[in-house]
Amino acid sequence: MRIDIDSYREIIDTLTRNKSRSFLTGFGVFWGVFMLVALMGGGQGMKEKLYSNFEGFAQNTVIVGADQTSKPYKGFLKGRRWYMDYKDVERLKQQIPELEAVAPILMGRGSTAYYGDQKTTPNMQGAVPEMVKIIAPKMYYGRFINEMDIQEQRKVCVIGKKIYKDLFKEGGDPCGKKIRVDSTYYEVVGVDYSAGGISIGGRSEERVTIPITMMKAAFNRGNAVDVIAAIGRPGVLMSNITPRIRETVARAHYIDPTDEQGVFVFNTELMFQVINNLFKGVNVLIWLVGLGTLFAGAIGVSNIMMVTVKERTTEIGIRRAIGATPKMILSQIISESIVLTLVAGMSGILFAVMILQMLELANTEDGIIETHFQVGFWTAIFCAAVVSTLGLLAGLAPAARAMSIKPVDAMRDE
Helix, strand or coil: CCCCHHHHHHHHHHHHHCHHHHHHHHHHHHHHHHHHHHHHHHHHHHHHHHHHCCCCECCCEEEEEECCCCCCECCECCCCCCCEEHHHHHHHHHHCCCEEEEEEEEEECCCCEEECCEEECCEEEEECCCHHHHECCCEEEECCCCHHHHHCCCCEEEEEHHHHHHHCCCCCCCCCCEEEECCEEEEEEEEECCCCCCCCCCCHHHEEEEEHHHHHHHCCCCCEECEEEEEECCCCCHHHHHHHHHHHHHHHCCCCCCCCCCEEEEEHHHHHHHHHHHHHHHHHHHHHHHHHHHHHHHHHHHHHHHHHHHHCHHHHHHHHHCCCCHHHHHHHHHHHHHHHHHHHHHHHHHHHHHHHHHHHHHCEECCEECCCCCCCHHHHHHHHHHHHHHHHHHHHHHHHHHHCCCHHHHHHHC
């Protein structure tokens, strides 16, 4: 369909002849596209916001912990308290080859951290380097605990975002500086900006992480382990090996292997499945609402174009009388419909992107975008293609009506 400059001018002149009608007609398409893009971007942001509560957790992670037994087993009464130890870590590594990494974790509360005149109350955690494979930290400064820290029992620490802001109010890189936790000084080697709402041993932003060997000695923890975190190898479904993990730990401590309270195993795979299934339904609803609104706008464009064609019956008849072909009339009407819907649709896309960008800026802290309220490039292209197609379809019926007008009938109507 070839359109020259004069045709463009004629289209613009036709659409601006009745500005109110064109505006109200285009607004239906504008609102439909805006709703579709805004809901898609907002849905993506909501999903990311929800996922941020589990920030760092891989989708194939399990957390193993000890609690009071709920079943009697081999002469032991129910209600028995017990503790895991470092041997359980080795058992899982040896007996469950599907696990890529297994990490013991120690946790502590009630400590106070100091730096100069500032103080705060962190959650303490003893960790090993393998933790980076299981719960990936978001290092803003420095590094995480490494193997040399463990072997040499170094007095080093990685602090969370809130601890960093509470102690180092002047900002800047705190690595190399020393903070005091209770009566022990630790050199800061990293700042973890993870901000998940759900994590091991309290919120990650309120945590001070030290080598597990250092915490074992400083807090007199002996061989007890609070929890064990593990991640499966690629392609491994953790749901398939969770019973074996529970059984491996339970049998070593004379606990019923089916006692889900005595040996609790938190499987993140199930949690992520619930979230994914939830947002599959949300995405379908978004498309139904957005496309439904968009189609309603396209029908409005088609109806208004029909009214416009009827009003221009004489004009179209005169054009036919002076030599305009049906193809030329078809091209004119369809072009007007496409231009109207495309301008309205692109305006809707741009306005939606602007609103989503403002939401994104509102969720930015320290130059880090915490939640992305945006749609993908190809999604925007797809929306533009849908708008163009709807413009074409909306113009077909009015164009067919215009093509059927005969010069004699047009003059008679006049």
